[in-house]
Amino acid sequence: MNTFVRRPTGVLGLGARVSAASLLSGTVSVIMVVYRTGPALYESIRRVLADPMTDEFVVVDNGSSPEEARWLDAAAAADRRMKLLRGQGNVGFARGANMGALASSGRVLVFLNPDAFLEDGCLQSLTEALALAPSPRMVGARVLNADGSEQRGARRGELTPVTTFLSLTRLSRVGLFRRFEVHQEHAPTPCGRERVATISGACFAMTREDFSAMGGFDESYFLHVEDVDLCWRVRQSGGAVLFDPRARVTHLGSTSLKAPVLVEYWKGVGLARYFRKRANNTRRRILAICMTPLIVGVSVLRPLLRGQVLRRKPRSA
Secondary structure (H helix, E strand, O other), X not given: OOOOOOOOOOOOOOOOOOOHHHHHOOOEEEEEEEOOOOOHHHHHHHHHHHOOOOOEEEEEEOOOOHHHHHHHHHHHHHOOOEEEEOOOOOOOHHHHHHHHHHHXXXXXXXXXXXXXXXXXXXXXXXXXXXXXOOOOEEEEEEEEOOOOOEOOOOEEOOOXXXXXXXXXOOHHHOHHHHHHOOEOOOOOOOOOOEEOOEEOOOEEEEEHHHHHHOOOOOOOOOOOOHHHHHHHHHHHOOOEEEEEXXXXXXXXXXXXXXXXXXXXXXXXXXXXXXXXXXXXXXXXXXXXXXXXXXXXXXXXXXXXXXXXXXXXXXXXX
């Protein structure tokens, strides 16, 4: 079976609701979807396997290069905790992650990007946070850049067509538009876990029970925004989305060998779909439809404009 479908609570190995004590003593499954990641993949996998909290590691290979595939085979052969899923082709992140969840057995599911590096204590802190939060719940890590600064997108407010357009165009950094900024990476780091509207899909955790109850990721998203959608559905169900500053992960980002324009295109398409999906009245549906070409267009233009700037630098030197 290749897709993770909505099922009644408990069908993935859990019966009654788990207690905090049993959750903390339960198994942790790390799930990673890979597709031509590049050299960062090796360090990411090394850190997962080095973490004492990793009981199981499911890698969904959507299409690695021959060199990466050979390395993955060797890593799986050397560590029995690692399980490789192959043969499905490039089915996208959402479907691949659902396949990984279905193939896993842990009580705690941690979804990790292949260009993200677990820091000490990350899995432990995520698991502890899950044990304390009301159900359904998901806990996101504090995602860091390589220089140690907090990465944009690790904790965000509510994404709407307007706030997203202003953020993509960077207008939210100017004058009166600042009040529409949803990204909170420059806000003071909280002392403890706090509720937010949206966390980053680069590294987050859910219980198997909650992930099953929410129906997993919406597979209509191919790449990007499926994490935003899941956060929204958790909140709509009366659950908690938490940001855990103690769970740290370094995320390189932009390591995929996939063309940046294509990656941004899928992000724009995903955002447009998300806004249409969550529109609960006529006005919001009309706004979502009208904003679709703008959001997709700006998303695609961003890497092109960055490329033009880079090409101009040598001439101005």
